[in-house]
Amino acid sequence: MSSEIDSSTLLSRATQLIDLARKAGADAADAVVVRSRSQSVSVRLGKVEGTESSESDDFSLRVFIGKRVASVSANPGFDLQALAERAVAMAKVSPEDPFACLADEASLSRSYPDLQLLDTTEVSSEMLREAGLAAEAAALAGKGVTNSSGAGASAGMGGLVLATSHGFEGSYMASRFGHSVSVIAGEGTGMERDYDFDSRLYYAELDDPAEIGRRAGERVIKRVNPRQVPTGKDVTVIFDPRVARGFVGHIAGAINGASVARKSSFLRDRMGQQVLKSGLSITDDPLIVRGPSSRPFDGEGVSGERLVMIEDGVLKHWFLSTSTARELGLETNGRGVRGGTAVSPSSTNLALEPGDISPEDLIRSVGNGFYVTELIGHGVNMITGEYSRGATGFWIENGELTFPVSEVTIASNLKEMFMRLTPANDIDRKFGVAAPTFAIEGMTLAGR
Numbered sequence: 001m002s003s004e005i006d007s008s009t010l011l012s013r014a015t016q017l018i019d020l021a022r023k024a025g026a027d028a029a030d031a032v033v034v035r036s037r038s039q040s041v042s043v044r045l046g047k048v049e050g051t052e053s054s055e056s057d058d059f060s061l062r063v064f065i066g067k068r069v070a071s072v073s074a075n076p077g078f079d080l081q082a083l084a085e086r087a088v089a090m091a092k093v094s095p096e097d098p099f100a101c102l103a104d105e106a107s108l109s110r111s112y113p114d115l116q117l118l119d120t121t122e123v124s125s126e127m128l129r130e131a132g133l134a135a136e137a138a139a140l141a142g143k144g145v146t147n148s149s150g151a152g153a154s155a156g157m158g159g160l161v162l163a164t165s166h167g168f169e170g171s172y173m174a175s176r177f178g179h180s181v182s183v184i185a186g187e188g189t190g191m192e193r194d195y196d197f198d199s200r201l202y203y204a205e206l207d208d209p210a211e212i213g214r215r216a217g218e219r220v221i222k223r224v225n226p227r228q229v230p231t232g233k234d235v236t237v238i239f240d241p242r243v244a245r246g247f248v249g250h251i252a253g254a255i256n257g258a259s260v261a262r263k264s265s266f267l268r269d270r271m272g273q274q275v276l277k278s279g280l281s282i283t284d285d286p287l288i289v290r291g292p293s294s295r296p297f298d299g300e301g302v303s304g305e306r307l308v309m310i311e312d313g314v315l316k317h318w319f320l321s322t323s324t325a326r327e328l329g330l331e332t333n334g335r336g337v338r339g340g341t342a343v344s345p346s347s348t349n350l351a352l353e354p355g356d357i358s359p360e361d362l363i364r365s366v367g368n369g370f371y372v373t374e375l376i377g378h379g380v381n382m383i384t385g386e387y388s389r390g391a392t393g394f395w396i397e398n399g400e401l402t403f404p405v406s407e408v409t410i411a412s413n414l415k416e417m418f419m420r421l422t423p424a425n426d427i428d429r430k431f432g433v434a435a436p437t438f439a440i441e442g443m444t445l446a447g448r
Contacts, residue, residue: 007033007035007159007161007171007173010033010035010057010161010171011161011163011169011171013031013033013059013080014031014032014033014059014161014162014163014169015031015163015169016080017029017031017059017061017080017083017084017163018030018031018061018163018164018165020080020081020084020085021061021063021084021087021088021165022165023084024081024084024085024087024088025065025088025092026063026064026065026084026087026088026091026165027064027065027066028063028064028101028102028164028165028166029061029062029063029064029087029164029165030061030062030102030162030163030164030165030168030300030301031059031060031061031062031162031163031164032059032060032062032160032161032162032163032299032338033057033058033059033060033160033161033162034056034057034058034060034158034159034160034338035056035057035157035158035159035160035161035173036054036055036056036057036058036156036157036158037054037055037156037157037158038052038053038054038055038154038155038156038157038158039051039052039053039054039123039125039128039154039155039156040052040053040128040152040153040154040155040156041125041128041129041132041152041153041154042132042150042151042152043129043132043133043136043150043151043152044136044148044149044150044151045136045148046133046136046137048129048132049150051125051129053125056075057075057076058073058074058075059073059074059075059076059078059083060072060073060338060341061073061074061083061084061087062087062341063084063087063088063091064091064100064101064102065088065091065092066096067096067097067098067100068091068092068094068095068096068097069091069094069097069100070087070088070090070091070094071087071341071342072086072087072090072341073341097323098326099323099324099326099327100323101322101323101326102164102165102166102300102322103164103300103301103302103322103332103336104322104331104332105166105167107302107322107331107332107334108164108166108167108168108301108302109168109170109296109297109301109302109303112170112296112297112303113287113289113296114296115172115287115288115289115290115291115294115295115296116289116290117172117173117174117175117201117290117291117294117295118157118172118173118174118175118201119175119177119201119202119203119204120175121175121202121203121204123155123177123203127153128152128153128154128155129153130209131153131179131209132151132152132153132179132181132209133151134208134209134210134213135151135153135179135180135181135209135210135212135213135216136148136150136151136181136183136213137210137213138181138209138210138211138212138213138214138217139151139181139183139196139213139214139216139217139220140183140213140217141213141214141217142183142185142214142217142218142220142221143221144185144186144221144224145183145184145185145217145220145221146184146185146186146187146191147183147184148181148182148183148184149182149183149184149193149195150181150182151179151180151181151182151213152178152179152180152181153177153178153179153180153209154176154177154178155175155176155177155178155203156175156176156177157173157174157175157176158173158174158176159171159172159173159174160172160295160299160338162297162299162300162301164300164301168301170296170297170301172295172296172297174201174294174295175201175202175203176199176200176201177199177200177201177202177203177206178197178198178199178200178206179197179198179206179207179209179212180195180196180197180198180212181195181196181197181209181212181213181216182194182195182216183195183216183217183220184220185217185220185221185223185224186224186225190224190225190226191224192220192223192224192226192404192406193220194216194219194220194223195216195219196212196213196215196216196219197212198212198430199292199430199431200292200430201290201292202290219373222394222404223373223392223404223406224404225404226392226403226404226405226406226407227395227403227404227405227406228405228406228407228408228447228448229370229395229405229408229445229447229448230447230448231444231445231446231447231448232444232445232447233444233445234441234442234443234444235369235370235410235442235443235444235445236366236367236369236370236396236439236440236441236442236443237369237370237371237372237391237410237439237440237443237445238362238363238366238369238370238371238372238396238437238438238439238440239372239435239437239438239439239440240371240372240373240393240437241426241427241428241435241436241437242373242374243372243373243374243375244352244435244436244437244438245431245433245434245435246375246433247435248282248350248351248352248433248434248435249433250380250382250387250414251282251310251352251418252319252346252347252350252433253265253382254266254267254382254385254414255267255282255309255310255315255317255318255319256318256319256345256346257318257319257320257321257324257325257327257328257330257335257345258321258324258344258345259382260318260328261324261327261328264382264383265382265383266381266382266383266384266385266414266415267315270315271315271316271318272314272315272316273314273315274313274314274315274419275310275313275314275315275415275418275419276310276313276418276419276421277313277418277419277420277421277422278312278313279312279313279355280310280312280313280352280353280355280421280423281308281310281311281312281313281352281353282308282309282310282350282351282352282353283306283307283308283309283350283351283353284306284307284309284319284335284347284348284349284350284351285305285306285307285348285349285351286298286303286304286305286306286334286335286348286349287303287304287305287306288349291348291349291429292349292429292430292431292432293347293348293349293350293432294348294349295348297334298321298334298335298336298337299321299336299337299338299343300321300322300332300336300343302322302332302334302336303334304333304334304335304348305333305334307333309350317333318330318345319333319335319345319346319347320332320333320335320336320345321335321336321337321343321344321345322336322343323343324344324345335347335348347432347433348432349429349432349434350432350433350434351427351429351433351434351435352423352427352434352435352436352438353423353427354423354424354425354426354427354436355422355423355424355425355436355438356425357422357424357425358424358425358426359424359425359426359436359437361424362422362424362437362438362439363396363399363400363401364399364400365399365439366396366399366439367396367398367399368395368396368397368398369395369396369439370391370393370394370395370396370405370408370410370445371393371394371395371396371401372391372392372393372410373392373393373394374391374392374393375389375390375391376389376390376391376392377389377390379411380414384413385413385414385415386413386414387410387411387412387413387414387417388409388410388411389409389410389411390407390408390409391405391408391409391410392404392405392406392407392408393405405447407447408445408446408447409445409446409447410443410444410445410446411443411444411445411446412440412442412443412444416442417440417443420440420441420442421438421439421440422438422439422440422441423435423436423437423438424436424437424438
């Protein structure tokens with residue numbers, strides 16, 4: 001395990017690569033190694049269906065000559081000098097990019113905290129197999145559960161090694177463990193599927209596989225024999241935390257600086273204006289100890305800090321990498337992420353901060369409405385904000401969840417949905433995007 005965690009050899013190769021690129025004619029350069037180690041086991045109906053194991057150290061070199069930039073990638077074992085010379089040759093014939101550059105030297109992280117992202121627990125394939133089998137057995141034990149779509153368990157680690165020509169050197173690793181199961185209940189046209197899962201940085205913090213299976217069984221049984229409901233306008237829709245997290249992802253996409261620069265965000269002209277209901281805030285914090293999406297520095301060597309992206313409903317920040325910030329006439333806020341050979345802005349530990357009301361009281365306050373547990377399709381236009389997606393869940397009648405509902409569509413515009421959102425107090429911060437249960441008033445529901 002220690003040899004897999006030690007990044008000193010990779011960091012040495014990265015710095016050598018930069019030196020060779022400078023000697024070959026590059027004005028500036030950075031080299032990054034994306035590390036990955038994983039193993040997983042999948043089971044179905046009591047038998048192992050698949051076992052996978054993988055590891056990789058993927059090198060990328062980015063070189064700058066004036067306003068020209070080029071990037072190349074390679075696997076371990078490549079010829080350092082040949083790769084450096086190739087990158088420089090490509091840069092010389094590349095078109096100019098006025099915004100591509102390394103992060104300003106003054107913004108580089110010179111020291112960074114230990115965020116406790118790595119659990120070195122050794123998890124064997126046998127332990128993964130037993131976890132998958134236990135989750136599936138518990139789910140199938142539920143009365144009315146008729147079949148399994150499979151269960152699985154996984155363990156792995158990943159990280160980043162980064163060196164730049166203007167003095168940054170750093171690396172970090174983070175672990176990730178997971179259990180999941182998916183089962184089926186009912187017969188014929190009344191058949192339904194549901195699932196449950198857990199994912200953590202530390203193995204000991206994972207939910208028990210049997211508990212995950214039990215929850216999956218309970219969820220799917222409640223969904224059997226769903227109905228359609230009549231079409232209606234001005235319907236209050238409550239989003240279960242599972243789908244609430246995805247909805248907060250739409251907010252993150254709308255305030256991503258890259259989308260703003262491309263003019264592909266419906267919030268591109270709303271900086272400093274109210275975009276959520278007063279009292280609501282969206283936070284993003286890369287430095288949470290043991291946070292699911294924490295990182296001591298970003299893909300450019302810049303340490304981010306906790307930002308209130310939307311404060312009291314008012315938009316305060318975009319997610320910014322260096323090149324995106326330059327394009328917008330701003331400065332990076334340490335949200336650059338390496339994706340292959342490119343750097344783009346992204347969120348870290350993102351959260352729609354909770355309200356004061358319990359989810360049960362929120363449901364009671366609705367009277368009649370729709371509680372969504374799953375969304376289908378991709379009917380979200382981030383340029384206009386138009387929102388239309390298939391949905392399943394439960395009908396709310398007299399403040400109580402009653403019968404299961406499917407084959408309906410919910411629709412509105414994200415601008416209006418943001419201003420009508422009321423969060424509950426049940427936020428779970430174990431995911432990279434965290435959100436409580438929340439209600440949105442005034443949506444259109446298309447049913448029978």
